[in-house]
Amino acid sequence: MIQSIDRAARVLELLQGARHLGITELAARLELSPSTVHGIVKSLHEHGFVAKERGGQRYMLGPTLLRLSNVYLDTLDVRARALRWTQELSRRTGMAVRLGAAHFSDVLVIHHVLRPDDSPQMLETGMAIPAHASAMGKVLLAHDLGFQRTVFAEPLRSLTGDTVTDPARLALELPGIADLGAASELDEAVIGESSLAAPIGDARGDIVAALAVVFPSSQAPTPDPVLQALRETARNISRELGATIWPPHVAPADD
Known part of the structure; x- marks a missing residue:
């Protein structure tokens, strides 16, 4: 298992169900340092897999996942x-x-x-x-x-x-x-x-x-x-x- 991909997948799992979580909360649940989690979330954000709350510091699932899920359903x-x-x-x-x-x-x-x-x-x-x-x-x-x-x-x-x-x-x-x-x-x-x-x-x-x-x-x-x-x-x-x-x-x- 590739560690970075596994960690990114775990971040997305934590955000499912319309959850909004901050870096500190994600780090605590993943038992990783905030700096490590920040790097993972930043990469996911750049690709649209997570989105940041408007005017806030918490993250939620992003629009790229919706597009990919629709492609999956269509297949x-x-x-x-x-x-x-x-x-x-x-x-x-x-x-x-x-x-x-x-x-x-x-x-x-x-x-x-x-x-x-x-x-x-x-x-x-x-x-x-x-x-x-x-x-x-x-x-x-x-x-x-x-x-x-x-x-x-x-x-x-x-x-x-x-x-x-x-x-x-x-x-x-x-x-x-x-x-x-x-x-x-x-x-x-x-x-x-x-x-x-x-x-x-x-x-x-x-x-x-x-x-x-x-x-x-x-x-x-x-x-x-x-x-x-x-x-x-x-x-x-x-x-x-x-x-x-x-x-x-x-x-x-x-x-």
Whole structure:
């Protein structure tokens, strides 16, 4: 690992989630000298990876990351194939729709369709959700043993009082999720919000993403037609990616 790149990446990680931090705060969290951190931040600033607060001394993520993230999203075949299907799923169910892919121990939302109503909503594309606390994450865990090993390698943090943080308990759910081709969560990531998710596979039969409908917990359990529409949409997207089987098979962990 190249030390300077590793340190720069850690600075960017600390600034995620709309955090604004100064040099002293960054240095303390990185356990590095302020002068070293200042040099790293100065280089990142010159390339637009971080930006400085107007009239302040704290830093935040910069516009270059937005441009690169948009380029990354545009290269994802699963996202391109899913666009019209996710829009139709939202229309059929009246719910918000997320498309997510594994990212370290999280699920990265790579596409988000807002609820088809006039209620205030925030676009969630680019948001990361801990895999163990989301329906999309459970689907990915059930179909990818390598991802499962990565997630279970670290302690599972609690987001709400309903978050499952015991890997053994969560692992017991996964075979059933793989057989059904669907997973659910109730208030596990955000109080008052729940979701159902289904897997999306590719031509090799591997899972590449998870598709979810998101709804207020007060509406749980969802009626059977919602689950049917979700599974049907996930299957159709998988077919467009060349899948000949659905749900995808369970991928073994790489040695």
